[in-house]
Amino acid sequence: MSVAELKEKHAAATEKVNNLREQLRQRRQQLLDTDVAEYASSQGRSPVTFGPTDLVCCRTLQGHTGKVYSLDWTPERNRIVSASQDGRLIVWNALTSQKTHAIKLPCAWVMTCAFSPTGQSVSCGGLDSMCSIFNLNSPTDKDGNLPVSKTLSGHKGYVSCCQYVPDEDIHIITSSGDQTCVLWDITTGLRTSVFGGEFQSGHTADVLCVSINGSNSRMFVSGSCDATARLWDTRVASRAVRTFHGHEGDVNTVKFFPDGNRFGTGSDDGTCRLFDIRTGHQLQRYYQQHGDNDVPHVTSIAFSISGRLLFAGYLNGDCYVWDTLLARVVLNLRSLQNSHVNRISCLGLSADGSALCTGSWDTNLKIWAFGGYRRVT
């Protein structure tokens, strides 16, 4: 077959793919007989309410001298690792606000950090296109710096996000500006699997975030500048299990819902969305005007432990608390006393769900907890 004939075939195949995508989109629309908010209202559910002093800022973690870009909690013992524009990771005891480690990074341009499941290591990645692992129990070098215990190199673009596979300190998943996600074996430093990329079906633009399913650690979702989120099975790197369309801008943040059957996304289009992984359906869209004609990008999200609350940080400094059932904003952390004075770039819930940590461009991290009166149903 000649090049010209091949090009013709390619054009025809591309048109077929576009038609199929449109058919799929329309069929999904037909199956969307309702959404979560409409259904919950019809079942008589009332929105969550917060009194003015229910959610309070109970800790301010000060120490970074640059914008905070990323944070992660340990699965236990209430420690947090944070990454900042100042080129450092800090490990905090969130209860006492004490710093236990301040790690000067070999590359200052860090974008993401993560705590290992055992709490013995932390990882980070950024513009150096590598993921660096630090063992917190290692002796420091002659300059007082914690040495890198492993470097995971192979990405051809920046590392935007990293997360350890739960229950073990051996595997980590990264997302990258090179349009791929990678599952790494930390012991060998080698790539176990590459998801997407030049020779495989995957994202068609930078991948900005990942979230591993806490109920089934073989599944993870990724969000990308191609405006999609994709669900992956770590045993099948050749193609995504499912691609989730709907967003109209970069998907900056993804987070699995606590039970692992759904996940949330946040995007440059100003919306958060909730998707079901088994059917691919979009269950709910979360959007509210922010007071002017601006549509601020969503930078980060986190679900409360029951999934009833969705915390979403926006580029304009708002941090909405969404009632996920009724799709209403029930609180804006920005309006509370002692809140951040710049945008919130990252969010995370403690393992038992009792505290939310927010990290901000104002260089601080803050811990929020419920200080009001609780009633049991």
Next chain:
Amino acid sequence: MESETASSADEQQAADTRGKHRILAELKRVQQESRFLEEEMEELEKTDIISTLCEEFLHCTETRPDPLLSITNGPINPAWDIWFEGPPDSQGCRCWIL
């Protein structure tokens, strides 16, 4: 002159071959994408409508005890209030890392 013409013709042929391989690989990728979408369409015909999933979602969010809600399913864990038992945040370590 002849050898120059011959070598530029060789280069052109090599470029054409590489171009053909690239287009063929791209065509295969698009055809594969087409098959994936057809599979997805078949699966979609067997999936539930949204309201079935909504009932499950409702149940899920109302079952698990949540420390950040004022009205929640029990049991309440006293450890949730650990954040209010220590010294207030103004006493925390504020040393700057330079």
